[in-house]
Amino acid sequence: MSGPKFRIAPALFLLACFSFNGAAFAQAIEKPKVSIAVGGKHLFYYLPLTVAERLGYFKEEGLKVEISDFAGGSKALQALVGGSADVVSGAYEHTINMQAKGLPITAFVLQGRAPQIVFAVSNKTMPNYKSIADLKGKKIGVSAPGSSTNTMANFVLAKGGLKPADVSFIGVGTAAGALAAMRSGQIDAIANLDPLITMLQQKNDIKIIADTRTLKDTQAVFGGPMPAGTLYTTAAFLKKYPNTAQALANAMVRSLKWLQKASPSDIVNVVPETYLLGDRALYVDTIVKGREAVSPDGTFAQDGVKTALATLQAFDPALASKKIDLSKTFTNELVKKANAKYK
Structure with a gap:
C-alpha cells in the first residue's frame, strides 16, 4: 500500500499546486473580461490607454479588455451609465458632474495632468x-x-x-x-x-x-493644475471587482512609466498607423509638444481636483449650488499599489 501512495503523492502534490495557483489567479481577477469606453481613442489625450493595450499590459495582468470608441467623452459616459461599458477612459470632470446628478463614479487612474484641449x-x-x-x-x-x-x-x-x-x-x-x-x-x-x-x-x-497642452498654459487658463484623462467607473464596480480594478490600474501605471522613457519614434511605432493621420512628422511634433501633459505615475493631486470643481462652477450655476464631496470623485489607492509593483 505504501508504494503506490508514495508514487501517486508527487503527482497529486503538483496537481494541488497547479489548482491552488489557478484558483488564486481566478480569485485575483473577479471579472477578466472588461469593456472600456473612450471618446476619441486616437487622441494624444488617451495615448496611455492605447499603449497599455498595444504592449499587452492588460493581458499580462490577466485581463481581456475590449475598447469601444465613441465620438466624444460624453458618449463614452453614456455607455457606462447605460451599462454597456464597465469603465471609461475619459475626463475627470465627469465624476463631479455625475455626483451632482446622484450617480457616484470614481476616477482611479490619472492619464493626463493637463487637458491638452x-x-x-x-x-x-x-x-x-x-x-x-x-x-x-x-x-x-x-x-x-x-x-x-x-x-x-x-x-x-x-x-x-x-x-x-x-x-x-x-x-x-x-x-x-x-x-x-x-x-x-x-x-x-x-x-x-x-x-x-x-x-x-x-x-x-x-x-x-x-x-492647455502644457502645464504652464493650463495654469494660465484655469488658474491651477487641471486633471484631464482618467480611468473612471462606478463606485459599485470598484466595490464589487476591487482586484479587477487594481489590474487595470497596474496596466495603466506601467504604460505611463513606459511613456516617460520612450522616444517619439518608440511611441509612433506602437500606435496604429491610422493615428498618424497620414503624417508621421506631425504626430512626432504632437508628442514633443504634449509630452509633459502625460501623468508620470497616475496620481491625482488635491489642488488639481479643486481646480476642476471651480472650473465647472464658474459657468454652471446649478453645480455651484451643489455640495460636492471631492474625496469621492477619485482615489489614489490603486495607483499607489501599482507604483509599488512597477517602479
Whole structure:
C-alpha cells in the first residue's frame, strides 16, 4: 500500500499546486473580461490607454479588455451609465458632474495632468477676431456636446463674459469630420485636441485663443493644475471587482512609466498607423509638444481636483449650488499599489 501512495503523492502534490495557483489567479481577477469606453481613442489625450493595450499590459495582468470608441467623452459616459461599458477612459470632470446628478463614479487612474484641449477661431470665417465677445451667436465645434472640449470652451467663454447659451455648440468629433467642418466654414471656432489641432495650425486654418497642452498654459487658463484623462467607473464596480480594478490600474501605471522613457519614434511605432493621420512628422511634433501633459505615475493631486470643481462652477450655476464631496470623485489607492509593483 505504501508504494503506490508514495508514487501517486508527487503527482497529486503538483496537481494541488497547479489548482491552488489557478484558483488564486481566478480569485485575483473577479471579472477578466472588461469593456472600456473612450471618446476619441486616437487622441494624444488617451495615448496611455492605447499603449497599455498595444504592449499587452492588460493581458499580462490577466485581463481581456475590449475598447469601444465613441465620438466624444460624453458618449463614452453614456455607455457606462447605460451599462454597456464597465469603465471609461475619459475626463475627470465627469465624476463631479455625475455626483451632482446622484450617480457616484470614481476616477482611479490619472492619464493626463493637463487637458491638452485648444480653443481656436477660424481664420476663414473670423479673420477679424478680436475678443471673446466676437463669438456671440457663433457656431463652436466640440468633440461632442457635454464632453471635456465643451467644458473647456464654456470656461473660456465665461472668462470673456459669455454664457453657454450665447453660442451654438456642434458635435464634430475629433478626426476628419472636425477638420472638414473647420475648413469648410461650417463652424466659426473649435475646441479640440491633438493631433487635429496641430494639423489645423500647420495650414494656418486657426487662431488659438486658449491652449492647455502644457502645464504652464493650463495654469494660465484655469488658474491651477487641471486633471484631464482618467480611468473612471462606478463606485459599485470598484466595490464589487476591487482586484479587477487594481489590474487595470497596474496596466495603466506601467504604460505611463513606459511613456516617460520612450522616444517619439518608440511611441509612433506602437500606435496604429491610422493615428498618424497620414503624417508621421506631425504626430512626432504632437508628442514633443504634449509630452509633459502625460501623468508620470497616475496620481491625482488635491489642488488639481479643486481646480476642476471651480472650473465647472464658474459657468454652471446649478453645480455651484451643489455640495460636492471631492474625496469621492477619485482615489489614489490603486495607483499607489501599482507604483509599488512597477517602479
